Amino acid sequence: MTLQGFKAFLVKFSTTSSTYRWLFVKEHSVRERTEGKPSGRTLFIINVPSYCSEECFKRLFEPCGEVTAVYFHQKPSASLSPMEDSSIFSKNLSIKGYKVAYVVFKTPKGLQSALKWETNVPLILSTEESPIVTGLKKWYEEYNSRIVDPNSMQKEIDMFMEKFDAEERKKAQQEKEAMEEDNEGWVTVTKKGRKPGLARKESVRKRIMSREKLKRSQKELHNFYTFQIRESKMKHLVNLRQKFEEDKKRIDHLKQSRRFRPY
Template sequence: MQKEQGFKALPLRVSSASTANHYVYVKQHSIRNFDETKPPDRTLFVLNVPPYATEDSLKHSFSPAGKVEAVILQNNNESPNDGFKRAYVVFDKRESLLKALKLESLNPLSSDSAPLKAGIEKWTEEYNASICSPKDLQNKINRFMASYDKRENQKKTNKTETTDDEGWTLVTKRGRNPGVARKESVGEKLNEKLKKGSKKKELKNFYTFQIRESKMKNIVELRKNFEEAKKKVSLMKQARKFRPY
């Protein structure tokens, strides 16, 4: 098998009936920073993984080397749009990794126990899986509406104002600030404030003729002030005249 930049090329077929080989490139995984999910002494780094490959199918392909603990699939950083991926195949033992590096061939991706679906069959299945069934949709709607009704009822409860027998609104202790204690001294202070406020709110010039009379008085007062201002201006002008003798 060919080797390039430390990688070894291995043929990979889709199924046992397929005659076309797709090549993947493998080598032992090595990293600068340790990652517990990809231990270097048990992880095989695989490039050029076809887009239709799955974790289960790769486990089956590399099973001749030993038990595969996990497969981590990722998109290629260099060419993320071509669909091909890279994989980290983690074996349960170091010996299995060493054996995988010596493999000359791999199991097909598809097997009788775990058949691999590709092409139209795969796309059809993915499309059908993306459509929510009527039952699941109804369950989602029911959960949403139950949550919505609960929030609305809570809002109504928080805004509810209780009233006494005479129709007066009772102040409750809901909200951020607690209510004022109903003491006799507090009641007297409130009554005094209400009396003072009522005096300030006494209506003035309630009738139309009172408003008209008030306007006339204001006009007369303005005219009087205007005439007095004219006299003052005239006296000031006379005082400014130049008198040499």
């Protein structure tokens, strides 16, 4: 059965299951080439149930040829998922719901055999020899797998900190060597400030720049334009005249208060 370029395979969960599903497959062919998903040897599969595993797909397509790798993604992707440096602090979470799969064969012959494969019986995903864990048992295993051994975690943390400290020492040594004069007397400017050991961090630099920006926004240009200078002079003259009149009144008032009045 073929539908819009996809070949359809009828599958069911187990021999006792009464529910059937369809897997739609075709050759993986994109412009962006990836070493992990080589052209001519990769099978692209959609409508993959969430419980399908790598072992399940390897066993399913072994009759077509040797399978070297199986990749699962939430949606089609030409690239591979990033490699995990830690087995404890993992970022790649399990995919929920339906997903897509990429099956990589060892030779192009395996891919061509899968595309031409004709079967009259549904393919079984879970067998007695290779069962797929579901339900409560799967939840138990997922929960137990999240319980971390303290010794293993501490060992991984120590290894990470040793690697981090080594990189920091290497960076400090490179900056120290860069600040030294070369044969021609030139000195390379680095992030280090005048005080040794004090680095101009990005957070400090942003804080200083934000303060300067605030100061500039609060500043106003006084007497910058010609009309501003003229208006300021007029206001100054008006203030002087007003002050002169007030002083005259105050002096007259003082004179009146000093006069001798016997009656």
